[in-house]
Amino acid sequence: MTRSGIAFASYPGETAVINAGALQDAVEFSGVTGGELRGVVVQGSAVQYGSAVKITASSSVTVASSTIRNNRTFGIVIDRSSRITIDGNRITGNADGIEERGAGNGVVISNNRIYGNVKAVDSGRGAEGINFYKSTGAITVVGNLLWDNGTHFEIYGASNLTITGNVTWNGQIMETGTDGRVCHNNRFVRNVGYRGSGFRGTRTNGMILRCASNMLVAQNTLDGFDQFGFDIVDGATGVPYGGSIAGLRVLNNIVVGGRAFSIDSALPTSVQIDYNLVNNVGSTAVYGNHLAYVAGKGQFDTLSSFVAATGYETHGVFGDPRFVNRSGRDYRLAGGSPAINRGLVVLADGYAGARPDLGRYERW
Secondary structure (H helix, E strand, O other): OOOEEEEEOOOOOOEEEEEEEEEOOEEEEEEEEEEEOOOOEEEOOOOOOOEEEEEOEEEEEEEEEEEEEOOOOOEEEEOOOOOOOOEEEEEEOEEEEEEEOOOOOOOEEEEEEEOOOOOOEEEEEEEEEEEEOOOOEEEEEEEEEEEOOEEEEEOOOOOOEEOOOOEEOOOOOEEEEEEOOOOOOOOOEOOEEEOOOEEEEEEOEEEEEEOOOOOEOOOOOOOOOOOEEEEEHHHHHHOOOOOOOOEEEEEEEEOOOOEEEOOOOOOOOEEEEEEEEOOOOOOOOOOOOOOOEOOOOEEEOHHHHHHHHHHHOOOOOOOOEEEEOOOEEEEEEEEOOOOOOOOOOOOOOOOOOOOOOOOOOOOO
16 A cells, blocks of 8 residues: 555455465555554465565554464564554464564554464564564553563664553563664553463563663563563673663562562662562472572572662562462452552552552552
């Protein structure tokens, strides 16, 4: 589609199916200001680096209520485009469910079900729910469910992302990295991630933060991850795919059911790790018998020893967060939770008591 304003949709009561086959890009919006793809199935692209849907150098395009499935490489690619809406789709069986490239200002990715994207793009890429590749514009990712992807969120040299209100399970929550570009001013707030039944028999982990300057990771609930809830390393020290993490703040989170922290290098003095509730009692996760690891200092099994060795978590809490129904994945706080009124004010979305509660949900 090279003309603006075209809507391509299934006839009411029917479902149009586009079999991509050998097409490089089965559906493409190119250079348009306005357009829509709604209520269709796009499937079966067999081309490496091809895509089911590609939006190139365009604005004000919507992809909604569609199924994007079983494509060799990309489900949806957003390339150098702005004010794009990807909403209410089912995206499965691809190498990368969604890849956002370039500017991306005003892109909203919302209310999608993104799962089972585990194919390889090539020897170094793939198995990702959403990949942000060197994007710079303000992008919002909200209300999505992601499961059974290798990594749910990949941030590669990308900045100005707001990832909020999503739920992930069975897969690694996030990995950040770069080839020299900064990953700056990203926000990962009020999300839930849990281990579930595990991912294809492999270890399931939380967040790898090695390119995260001025990033805020706050008010999240993480449950049951194997090696770490947070793996934090100063990428500026020369680690592969690493970048600056100066100004990283990890605050007001709940991390239970496994080892909360793996700190794999000395960190900049501007990094804050505090006001988090941690608890590994009864954990069956790999390394879950430890609370934290610090490079050069070893494993720590108590919060007090971790605080003494690092200076982090001076306001942290160790205890049972008293979820309403942990086994049922209801991570709201019950009365008497030690997470209530224990947080630092870092978000502007309000709180009920004297101070914010910890974790994803405020107890109103």
